[in-house]
Amino acid sequence: MAKRTLDAFFKPSTPPKRPKTEPTTISTPETNNTPIEDTKPPSQHQSYPIPIAQLPSHIEVGLEHATPATAPREINNQPHLDLLHFQPYIPRPTANELFKFLRRELPFYRVQYTARRGDIETQINTPRWTTVFGVDETSTFIQQDNNPNSLVLLESKTKAPTPKTKYQCTPRPIPACLDLLRRQVEAANATADTKNPSYNFCLVNYYANGDDSIAFHSDDERFLGPEPNIASLSLGGERDFLMKHKPFVSGGNTNRTGGCVPDAAHAMSGPGGTGVTRASSIVSGGTSGTMSNPESRPAATVPLQQIKMSLGSGDMVVMRGATQSNWLHSIPKRKGKAGEMTRGRINITFRRAVIPGGTNNYYHYNVGSGGMYRWDEVSREMVLQDGKV
DNA sequence: GAGTATAAACACG
DNA sequence: TCGTGTTTATACT
Numbered sequence: 270m271a272k273r274t275l276d277a278f279f280k281p282s283t284p285p286k287r288p289k290t291e292p293t294t295i296s297t298p299e300t301n302n303t304p305i306e307d308t309k310p311p312s313q314h315q316s317y318p319i320p321i322a323q324l325p326s327h328i329e330v331g332l333e334h335a336t337p338a339t340a341p342r343e344i345n346n347q348p349h350l351d352l353l354h355f356q357p358y359i360p361r362p363t364a365n366e367l368f369k370f371l372r373r374e375l376p377f378y379r380v381q382y383t384a385r386r387g388d389i390e391t392q393i394n395t396p397r398w399t400t401v402f403g404v405d406e407t408s409t410f411i412q413q414d415n416n417p418n419s420l421v422l423l424e425s426k427t428k429a430p431t432p433k434t435k436y437q438c439t440p441r442p443i444p445a446c447l448d449l450l451r452r453q454v455e456a457a458n459a460t461a462d463t464k465n466p467s468y469n470f471c472l473v474n475y476y477a478n479g480d481d482s483i484a485f486h487s488d489d490e491r492f493l494g495p496e497p498n499i500a501s502l503s504l505g506g507e508r509d510f511l512m513k514h515k516p517f518v519s520g521g522n523t524n525r526t527g528g529c530v531p532d533a534a535h536a537m538s539g540p541g542g543t544g545v546t547r548a549s550s551i552v553s554g555g556t557s558g559t560m561s562n563p564e565s566r567p568a569a570t571v572p573l574q575q576i577k578m579s580l581g582s583g584d585m586v587v588m589r590g591a592t593q594s595n596w597l598h599s600i601p602k603r604k605g606k607a608g609e610m611t612r613g614r615i616n617i618t619f620r621r622a623v624i625p626g627g628t629n630n631y632y633h634y635n636v637g638s639g640g641m642y643r644w645d646e647v648s649r650e651m652v653l654q655d656g657k658v
Numbered sequence: 659g660a661g662t663a664t665a666a667a668c669a670c671g
Numbered sequence: 672t673c674g675t676g677t678t679t680a681t682a683c684t
């Protein structure tokens with residue numbers, strides 16, 4: 270902070286701020302002084318409700334030169350648990366900038382659907398905002414000419430146009446701002462793990478405050494294939510990420526669907542994908558059950574171990590191997606007055622779907638059929654955009 | 659996986 | 672250490 274005289278202290282230190290809509294200088298292509306970050310055209314596609322801006326150059330540079338910010342820590346000291354934790358993956362200041370950018374630029378949805386429990390139907394309003402991009406591996410977006418926005422959906426094998434009847438939804442290509450991140454996360458995984466993942470889906474969740482959450486579930490749907498690799502990046506406010514081993518019916522086998530969890534999740538959005546920890550801790554408690562790993566436990570039911578991790582801005586957790594088939598995860602609600610735990614948080618998950626059923630599921634549960642919302646900087650909340658889907 | 663009810667855990671004085 | 676108000680965890684629908 271610069272020194273000021275006592276006299277100056279009692280006067281306004283800065284002139285009144287100019288409204289943001291009034292640019293201080295006029296930049297035109299002719300004068301060639303337009304900031305680089307404003308020159309890249311947005312990602313556009315017929316499947317998008319709005320054009321999606323490209324990353325400002327300062328964020329892009331941060332992503333290209335400063336990730337991974339730390340080497341990953343392996344967490345595999347529990348049965349069937351196989352995690353990588355980058356703490357953080359993106360330097361915190363860059364992660365916070367990326368958080369604000371994505372909240373401002375992406376279209377979001379508040380998905381509602383009806384769930385049947387026994388013979389009664391209940392209306393579910395998912396307590397978080399979501400959006401999704403990508404298509405399963407049986408189809409591919411192919412660029413038609415030099416224009417990156419000329420993507421057409423083709424059959425991966427035959428390169429024939431994908432039939433209109435193949436999907437009950439309109440798959441959307443991953444926009445440039447998220448695709449850069451996707452490529453980098455794949456690369457980070459490749460160096461940390463010889464199994465090189467390639468993601469074709471990007472799910473984004475926005476948790477506006479401590480009331481937004483996602484219940485315990487696994488991302489173990491068949492359309493992800495066996496032992497899916499799911500990378501989960503956390504941006505913005507810090508939130509707890511809980512993991513617990515699936516309960517197990519007596520008999521102690523290690524079947525991969527693991528346990529008696531009823532149809533855990535319609536793939537819903539990524540668990541928060543969140544990840545893990547500033548300080549992960551084992552919390553005993555929760556339901557009791559018989560572990561599927563008999564050699565390390567008495568036969569009687571024992572408290573299942575629970576892991577609690579605090580995810581800060583820029584942290585990334587990669588869930589691998591047998592994790593999804595044996596563990597549940599959640600982002601619980603958190604009370605409090607506008608603290609770090611109740612700030613807005615974005616979670617991005619990258620994953621690979623292998624069959625069309627995955628595409629239909631993700632768009633159904635992460636876009637739905639309601640209206641599209643966008644972040645409004647004035648009211649500081651998501652606002653419904655008339656008529657846009 | 660959501661909403662609600664209730665029990666358990668925690669914070670504070 | 673107890674009492675009370677809150678927050679968190681679990682059971683059930």
